[in-house]
Structure formats: structure tokens, C-alpha cells
Amino acid sequence: MAGSNRASAFVNEPIVCLCTEQAPAVSQSFQMSKYKVLVMRHGEGAWTQENRFCSWVDQKLSADGVKEALACGHLLREAGYQLDVVYTSLLSRSIHTAWLLLQAIGQEWVPVVKSWRLNERHYGALIGLNRAEMALNHGEERVKQWRRSYDLTPPPIEESHPYFLEIYNDRRYSTCDVSKEDLPRSESLKDVLERLQPYWDGTIVPEIKKGKLVLISGHGNSCRALLKHLEGISDADIVNVTLPTGTPILIELDENFRPTKPMQLLGDQEAIQAAIRKVEDQGRSKK
Numbered sequence: 001m002a003g004s005n006r007a008s009a010f011v012n013e014p015i016v017c018l019c020t021e022q023a024p025a026v027s028q029s030f031q032m033s034k035y036k037v038l039v040m041r042h043g044e045g046a047w048t049q050e051n052r053f054c055s056w057v058d059q060k061l062s063a064d065g066v067k068e069a070l071a072c073g074h075l076l077r078e079a080g081y082q083l084d085v086v087y088t089s090l091l092s093r094s095i096h097t098a099w100l101l102l103q104a105i106g107q108e109w110v111p112v113v114k115s116w117r118l119n120e121r122h123y124g125a126l127i128g129l130n131r132a133e134m135a136l137n138h139g140e141e142r143v144k145q146w147r148r149s150y151d152l153t154p155p156p157i158e159e160s161h162p163y164f165l166e167i168y169n170d171r172r173y174s175t176c177d178v179s180k181e182d183l184p185r186s187e188s189l190k191d192v193l194e195r196l197q198p199y200w201d202g203t204i205v206p207e208i209k210k211g212k213l214v215l216i217s218g219h220g221n222s223c224r225a226l227l228k229h230l231e232g233i234s235d236a237d238i239v240n241v242t243l244p245t246g247t248p249i250l251i252e253l254d255e256n257f258r259p260t261k262p263m264q265l266l267g268d269q270e271a272i273q274a275a276i277r278k279v280e281d282q283g284r285s286k287k
């Protein structure tokens with residue numbers, strides 16, 4: 001049951017502000033909550049500190065990212081969550097976050113199910129580039145559009161790109177439900193939602209309907225795509241949604257999988273706002 005989740009006595013006040021500019025419009029109703037889902041961006045990755053677009057490059061967690069993942073587990077443990085299944089991408093930072101979280105919550109036995117459909121957005125030719133240098137060269141507003149707009153697709157990754165072979169020769173991508181040739185070479189957020197939604201509908205939702213408490217350990221933009229879908233965030237408002245690393249988001253849904261209340265970012269609210277600002281500031285030129 002969603003009832004296996006003895007949740008949120010320890011949860012702080014709910015917030016819907018996922019950016020420092022303008023809160024997205026979130027659809028609300030007064031239906032009873034039937035299901036609960038936890039969605040989170042993995043702990044900080046190594047390239048976050050270098051301020052490079054990481055995307056499908058398989059960077060590990062940074063030392064801070066490891067701490068964040070463990071802290072998430074402790075938070076969920078204190079709040080009494082009992083997970084039934086964790087879904088991750090095929091990228092190590094998402095998987096390691098799940099492992100560390102399950103260790104810290106003391107539920108290592110919980111199955112971890114992996115799919116490329118939860119991978120980070122494919123940033124195409126932008127992979128590996130430094131955001132601050134790009135902001136200097138192209139302007140901060142342009143970089144914000146590249147990072148946050150709904151339907152802007154960066155130029156595709158070419159075979160000459162320094163990370164092309166590392167990505168497409170990786171054995172993990174032989175295990176997907178599409179051929180390597182059909183894997184993306186670049187994606188907008190809209191494209192991410194299009195490849196993620198069948199997995200949500202066909203694999204994750206049936207488990208939630210069985211009463212399982214699901215946690216999704218995803219990425220900044222795969223989680224943004226899912227939240228856009230679940231919360232009914234408009235194409236315009238999703239531009240102002242930025243997710244901090246290592247922060248579980250509790251979503252409560254009615255029997256038709258519509259949100260019954262604003263999503264809650266769990267943890268210390270000031271620290272969460274600071275973490276959101278940190279991610280937003282990656283796109284500044286630091287003149």
C-alpha cells in the first residue's frame with residue numbers, strides 16, 4: 001500500500017519553489033491521496049564541481065555526493081519510509097545513490113531496477129563543455145534556454161566528439177529495449193519525457209498500483225521531465241524548475257495519478273533553496 005509508507009511526521013513544511021525566480025504553476029485538487037512516490041536527483045556528481053555538462057558520460061558521485069546520498073537515506077529512515085522498489089538510470093551516479101541510500105535506510109534488500117529511459121537528458125554536442133565558459137561566450141540567457149527550455153534540442157553528438165565512443169561502445173547500452181542506433185544523439189526535455197513516459201506508464205505505474213512505495217533515483221532533467229508530467233507543469237513554467245542534488249521529493253497522487261497537494265522537497269528548506277541556487281549559478285559567466 002501507499003500505506004506501507006509511515007511517512008511524513010518528520011517532513012518539513014511543503015514547498016513548491018523549485019527555482020529562485022518564480023514558482024511553477026502546480027495543479028492542485030482536494031482528492032484523497034491514494035499513492036505516494038519519491039523522486040530524487042542523485043547526489044552531486046564529480047563533474048558538477050567542474051561545472052561541465054555530464055549527461056551520458058558515466059561520472060561517479062563526488063565526495064559530497066556520497067554524503068548527500070547517505071543523508072537522504074538517514075532522512076527517509078527517520079521519517080519511517082519503507083521502500084519496495086528503487087528505479088535508477090544506467091548511469092553510475094544514479095545507481096550508487098540508490099545503493100548508498102538503501103544502505104543508510106537499512107533496506108539493502110530492496111530491488112534496484114535500471115533503465116536507460118531514466119538516464120539524464122542527452123546533451124548532444126554540449127556534453128563535456130563548461131557552463132560558465134559557455135555563458136561567457138553565448139550569454140547567460142542563452143545557456144539558461146539550453147539548460148531549461150522544454151523543446152530546445154542541442155546539436156547532436158558527432159562521432160568525432162571526445163566522448164562519443166566512450167558512450168556508444170559501452171556494453172550497458174547493448175541491454176536497452178532499443179538498438180544502439182536508435183538511442184538518442186541529443187535530446188530536448190520534451191524528448192526525455194517521450195522516452196521516459198512509456199517506462200513510467202508501463203513499468204513503474206503498475207508497481208505503484210500494487211501498493212508499492214517506489215523511489216526513483218534519477219537525474220536533474222529526467223526528474224524534471226517526470227515532474228512536468230505528474231504535476232502538470234506547463235512548457236513555459238518548466239523553464240523555472242531547477243532540481244537540487246540529493247533531495248527526495250514526495251509526490252502524492254489520487255487514484256487517477258493526479259497530484260493531490262504540492263510536491264514536497266524533503267529536508268531543511270533553507271539548505272534546499274541554497275542547493276537550488278547553486279545549480280542555477282552554474283550557468284553564470286562568473287565575470
Ligand SMILES: O=C(OP(=O)(O)O)[C@H](O)COP(=O)(O)O
Nearest residue numbers: 045053054055120147219220221
Ligand atoms: O548530468 C547532468 O545532470 P545530473 O548531474 O543530474 O546527471 C547535466 O549535465 C545537468 O546539467 P544542467 O543542470 O545544466 O541541466
